[in-house]
Structures are given as C-alpha cells and as structure tokens.
Amino acid sequence: MNGKLNERKPIFEQIKDWISDQIIDETLDDHDKIPSTNEMVEFFKVNHLTVAKGVNQLVDQGVIYKKRGVGMFVAEDARNTLLTERKQKFKGEYVKPMIEEMMKLGLTEKDLDQLIEEVKEDGNGER
Structure with a gap:
C-alpha cells in the first residue's frame, strides 16, 4: 500500500493489512517499532480513531504490542501468527469455493493443475 x-x-x-503485509514480507521483524499512530494518520490522511481501530485489532491478536510512552512493536513470532491466519482465510475464501466449482464442472486435479499453469504462464489470468 502506498498511502x-x-x-x-x-x-x-x-491499515491493519498494510501493517500485516510489512510483517509478512519481513519489512518489519520481531520487536521492530511500527509507525506511530500519528505517522499513519498523516500518511493515510485519515482519522486517528480509524488508525487506532486497525492497530488495536493487531494488538488484540497478539501481533503487535505497546510500550507505554515508547511506541508499538512487532510481537515475537508475529509473522507466523499472520501467515497461519491468512492461510486459513485463503483456504475458506478461495480454495474451498474453487474446489466446489471444480466438482460442479467435473474437472480433475490434473485439469486444475493445467489451468493453474496456464494462468501462471499468462501472468494476468486471461487467455
């Protein structure tokens, strides 16, 4: 995300996803300081409460932690926590519906593999 x-x-x-993405791609590592709420307010040009809501969800998940008067930091093993969550979400939102549609169409796993290869070769999913 670029603001x-x-x-x-x-x-x-x-905003929650923006921070999470930086942890997943290892731009932010365990115990790194994340941008302050004020910095994010300025960067995204949004309300302080909006930023706080996204940040607080990550705190509630145990992905980031606050040090009073110092800032917010990436929690130990936050990347694995986020990857586990995203994989579960990916499975439910994409893989399950894809398999259901695959079965409706009578496609085999080999057919699916071929379709995936075609999409990867094309680069944008269109032929």
Whole structure:
C-alpha cells in the first residue's frame, strides 16, 4: 500500500493489512517499532480513531504490542501468527469455493493443475 486507500474495504482493515503485509514480507521483524499512530494518520490522511481501530485489532491478536510512552512493536513470532491466519482465510475464501466449482464442472486435479499453469504462464489470468 502506498498511502492510497480504496473503497472496497473499511479503512481500518486496510491499515491493519498494510501493517500485516510489512510483517509478512519481513519489512518489519520481531520487536521492530511500527509507525506511530500519528505517522499513519498523516500518511493515510485519515482519522486517528480509524488508525487506532486497525492497530488495536493487531494488538488484540497478539501481533503487535505497546510500550507505554515508547511506541508499538512487532510481537515475537508475529509473522507466523499472520501467515497461519491468512492461510486459513485463503483456504475458506478461495480454495474451498474453487474446489466446489471444480466438482460442479467435473474437472480433475490434473485439469486444475493445467489451468493453474496456464494462468501462471499468462501472468494476468486471461487467455
């Protein structure tokens, strides 16, 4: 995310995802300081409460922790916590519906593998 937000998802979730993505791609490691709420307010040009809601969800998940008067930091093993959560979400939102549709269409695993290879080769999913 580059400071631009979209209309498809609540802003606090986009901010939560922005921080999470930095942890997943290892831009932020365990115990690294994350940007302050004020920095994020300025960067995204949004309300302080909106940023706080996204950040607090990560605190509640145990992904980041607060040191009073110092800032917020990435928790130990936060990346694995986020990867586990995202894999479960991916499974439910993408894999399960894909398999259901695959079965409706009578496709085999080999057919699915071929379709995946075609999409990877094409780069954008269109042929």
